[in-house]
Amino acid sequence: MRRLLAALGSPQAVAAATPAALADVIGPARAQALNEPPDDHAKRLAATRAWLDAAPDRRRVLTLADADYPPLLLQAADPPLLLYLEGRHALLATSSVAIVGSRKPTPQGLDNARRLARQLGEHGWTVVSGLAKGIDGAAHLGALDAGAGTVAVVGTGLEQVYPLAHRALAARIAEDGLLVSEFPIGMPLQPDNFPQRNRIIAGLTRGTLVVEAALKSGSLITARLAAEAGREVFAIPGSIQSPQARGCHALLRDGAKLVESVDDVLEELGNEARPAAHDPAPAQPAADDTPDDQVLGALGHDPATLDALIARCGWPAPALNARLMELELEGRVMRLPGGLFQRRGAA
Missing domain, CATH: 1.10.10.10 (Winged helix-like DNA-binding domain superfamily/Winged helix DNA-binding domain)
Known part of the structure; x- marks a missing residue:
């Protein structure tokens, strides 16, 4: 899509282009697919308009060219063309830190995530995570405990919640924080969407803190993407007997900053954050x-x-x-x- 925009100049020009003109830029197969929208396209477009109209002051579709597009995300290697938002839109302009980790954490890991998120919130930082079970949920709750903003980047359309156990948490974030997705209204649950959304978590934030993670973990994908974007990577060490500590230990061997307290994060990022209420x-x-x-x-x-x-x-x-x-x-x-x-x- 970015190649088409660069070649043709605007979304309107892309939509009006002939199949031959599209094929010159993206090849015949993609050009044909672009000229054959799915059978339920009209239905999904109507559903999106209905979703927006139901809460126009809380819901929005943000484009890549919008002046309010998050500056840090725009600097990332693959910023999404569209972001669907529900909640406090101003949180996208605040200083933020990602906290991510295992869906099956230890009790200590849950406590660490919630406590550090609360302390970062008390210092004015917005906590970003992925609404998943385990560390993500604890991080969102810690930020809400502090009365600070939290941003949940999800892997489905915003009209649905996954996991279902986080319906109450998602509703609270929609009210006191911000839900974000690049996936359109009506997008069903697809496993491949979750690694893809991790680049947004990394791209929105100045640093990513991994609380607990196995060696094969989506959290390590987020940390790698953060490092590639030139952002800080933090990790909490754990027991050498715990599989949930091995991912963090691998990050530490690769140069992540060891975190024992919130001061270790603030030392790298600075004590002064930019809260939404005072922009x-x-x-x-x-x-x-x-x-x-x-x-x-x-x-x-x-x-x-x-x-x-x-x-x-x-x-x-x-x-x-x-x-x-x-x-x-x-x-x-x-x-x-x-x-x-x-x-x-x-x-």
């Missing part, structure tokens, strides 16, 4: 700004991070992200691993 309204570029000259000029000819560009041109992150996306779709800027941007050729 100032972002300044907007002046009407006579020239985006091409300013953004491309600030970018220069060497790779630069988003923070560096903000410092150079003085734009707020949402507006700068939106302009960088436009330049990327125009083929004038490329996104590099590690959250870096670089001009293409003599752009």
